[in-house]
Amino acid sequence: MSQFVVEKPFWDIFPEVRIALIRVTGLDNQDHGQLPAxxxxxxxxxxxxxxxxxxxxxxxxxxxWREAFRKFKTKKGARCAVENLLKRSKNGNPVRSIDPMVDLYNACSLRTGFPVASLDTASIQGDIRLTVAKGGEPFQAISEDEPEPALDGEVIYADDAGVVSRCWCWRDAERVETRDDTTAATMYIECLKPEWQADHEAAVNQLTSQIEQYLGAQTETVYVDEAHRAVDYD
Known part of the structure; x- marks a missing residue:
């Protein structure tokens, strides 16, 4: 059984964060026109x-989120992924359809402002760890040709093969992205502030209900915080 583990170096910086971990199984991510436009x-x-x-x-x-990103080492210009998504839409460039799973979690981020990551569970190697990088951990972003290893002091999600998300919730690795043939996904949604937790839970509940309704999947959600630092994901 593999685990999703948030390590002490992260909690030393962000003791109030709460993360929803969502296990998705039985997923049909083929586009059958099942999502309403x-x-x-x-x-x-x-x-x-x-x-x-x-x-x-x-x-x-x-x-x-910008204040949070000032608390650890980041690549120049890195922001929480949800900022880029919201900015694009606000500036008249609406987020377009990609595939059913991506469309659902992008819609969740646009509605609520919470960042959502979705990984192909079969592509993850070993445990997923949210921690602070020592520097040099391998990473290659979606749609990029060149690798960009993590920086010393950067907050990362990593598995046994390297980084799966750089700069906490900025960019995901190509090797673990969900695809149209993905049947099981591991998702996580971060809540930065305690006062956002009610909205966070509502966003998680709506997203998982839509995944079950439209994509025929089963979902299970558990929450990770400083008192509960590790859970099984597979």
Whole structure:
């Protein structure tokens, strides 16, 4: 049995974070037209309500994530992935359809502001660890040709083969991305602030309900915090 483990170096920086770990099995990620187009359309339309202020950094959601990223080493220009998603949509470039799973979790992020990662469970090697990098851990991002190893002091998710998410929730590795033939996924959704936890749980519940409804999957959610640092994911 493999585990999802959040290690002490992370808690030393972020003791209040809570993470939803979602196990997805029996997934049909082939596009059969099962998702209503309105799911992404409505989520894109909601962005202006979620982050109404200009510049984007003036919105409390974005401000808090930027402050968090100042607490550890990052690649220059790295931001929480949800900032890039929201900014793109707010600037008139709505997020387009990719595949059913990606569409559902992108819609969740656009509606709620929580970052969502989804990994192909079969591609993960050993435990998943959220920790602080020693530097040099291997990583190659989705759609990039060149590897970009982690920096010393960078917050990363890693398995036995290397980094699966760089700069905490900035970019994911190509080798573990969910694909149209993925049948089991490991997802995680971070809640940065305790006062966001009710909204976080509501977002998780809505996303898992949609995965079950539209993609024929089964989901199981467990929460990881400083008091509960490790759970089985497979």
């Amino acid at each position: 309105s799911i992404l359309e409505d989520a894109n339309a909601h962005v202006a309500d979620l982050i109404p202020d200009d510049p984007i950094s003036a919105n409390p959601l974005i401000h808090e």
